[in-house]
Amino acid sequence: MKNIFKVPLLLFILGVALPTSLVFAQIGKRLPSERKVVQDPITGVDLIFLTSTPEGDSKIYPTHPQWTSDGEWLVFRSNRIKGEAIAVHEQSGDMVQVTEGGYDGMLTLSQQEMRLYYMRKLSSQDMEVVSVNLQRLFSDSEMGDLKQKDHYETIHGIVPKAIQNGGDMALDADDSRIYFKVNKEAAANHLPKDATVAPSFGPRGMGAGPSGIASLDLKSGEVSHVISVPFQVGHVQVNPWVPGELVFCWETGGKAPQRTWTVMADGTGLRPLYPESEYEWVTHEAVISQDEVAMAIMGHRDVEMDVEVKNVSSSSSTNPGQEASWGKSGIREKPTGLAIVNLRTREMRIEGQTESGSGLWHVHGSPDGKWAVGDDFSRTIYLIDRHTKEMKILSTGHKVTAADHPHPTFNPQGTKIQIQSAMLSEDDRTMNICVIPIPKNN
Known part of the structure; x- marks a missing residue:
């Protein structure tokens, strides 16, 4: 024991403080x-704050x-x-x-x-x-x-600097491999020679290609290329019920020419998940069941947005996407709301939409097909019964000044959702982890 504590004890005697990250990490x-x-101040539902x-x-x-x-x-x-x-x-x-x-x-x-x-x-x-x-x-x-x-710990392999594009990754449904984004140079090596590389799209200077997805075998450590596309890849995710099925997006920081995509792990079957029109602002897709993906078709912008708002930056705007240069996408001249796409039949259904305001923004659903959930720019959480189409506020009061949106996400059993919330924060910004059980009377 004397040798174990020799250095810390000496530093203590000398009045030297060790960094917290070294002592307690x-x-x-x-x-x-x-x-x-705590009880929600409006709906009365229990909010279980775990932090x-x-x-x-x-x-x-x-x-x-x-x-x-x-x-x-x-x-x-x-x-x-x-x-x-x-x-x-x-x-x-x-x-x-x-x-x-x-x-x-x-x-x-x-x-x-x-x-x-x-x-x-x-x-x-x-x-x-x-x-x-x-x-x-x-x-x-x-x-x-x-x-x-x-x-x-187990170290499964190395993703070389020469190909990787950050640490975002997704784990296949059978735990056999992980999928990750590759950089422009690596993607270009696998892009068809006749492909037209997309330029940036929208006011945030994002979306330009090429980009791609690769995989790493968790047993052998072997890295394999999955697909290259002529645009910027984002939000790589797997179908947790179907091994080898991927969903990803064209990431522009806002409206994309074609947001949602799906492909198989062997590179086959590449196609738009939901073929969208230029007036549709599609975002925040999430696989919610074996056959379904939830996404938001935004209705957050005024019809005359391009006339009323000029050159508003995303940092000074009250809500995301108010820049006039996005065009007329995201207006309510066409159907908007929480949409769910079937991966097999390709049918899309809109399950609900807020009567006013931004519309639903981050969306999710229960794997059993009963519930859908979404937040809006006010940080209000809406619960939708997919069978009856009844939509009601589940929770509110999570503060528009919060550092981020609630991001509601169901558990696999469909009995509760997790959010992040600034409700308890004195600075009205710092967030905590919160679980909301679905009320028994629903």
Whole structure:
């Protein structure tokens, strides 16, 4: 014991403070529960805040799983331990650090076993693909018997700097491989010679190609190219029920000429998921069941927007997308709302829309086909019964000044949703992790 504490003790004697990240950043570190239940001020539904202090929390994006495979823990990003991810137990509120050494991009939870996948940047700027055995980690953490991080981690392979485009990734439904974006140079090597590369689209200077998707085999570490396209790829996600089926978007930061796309892992079947018209502003697609993808067809702009608003920047605008240069997309001269597309029949149905305001913005649905959910620019959460078409406010009061939108996301059983909320924050901006059970009387 004397040798173990020799350096910290010497530094303590000399009055030298070790950085918190060095002393307390071990994987498995436990944090006390902050769990509290409050009632929504308008609807009266229970809001289960799993974090409730201003530490800069944010949930995993709605395109990816939120809960661990046992349904008991949620993983999220936080500044509680800077650069590391945290898991919170939904019932007890106990929190556990689940990464060590940082992560880059998307946190990706397996639905087959208790395992978290992510990328981590190396000094060479390559990315290593890492998974953490959460079952082992949670058990050792609870027993106070933590070991070095390599006891919990598996390194599956390396994504070379020469091809990768950030740490965003998606885990196939059978946990066999991960999918990730590749950069322009790598995509160009696989683009058909007669392809016309798209320029940037819209006022944010995004959307230009080429771009693409590749995969890494989690057993062998082999990297394979999936597809190259002549535009900027974003929001790569898998169908969690169908191995090898991918959904992604043409990312422009707003309206795209053709937002939603789907392709198989072998590069076949590339097609628009929902062929859109120039007046439709399609966004925030998310696979919600074996055969369905939810998306928002926005109705957030005035018919005369191009006349009334001139050169408004996204940073000074009250709501996203108010720049006149987006054109007349996003107006309500045509049908708008929470839309659900069937991957097999290609049928699209609009399940609901707000009567006024921005319209639904981030959308999701329960895998059993009963519920759809969406937020709007006011941070209000709307629940839609897909069978009766009844739509009502589930929760409000999450503050328009919040650092981000709520991003409502259903659990696999369709019994509750997770959001991020600034309701409890004194600065009206910092967000916390919150779960909303679907009321029993629905």
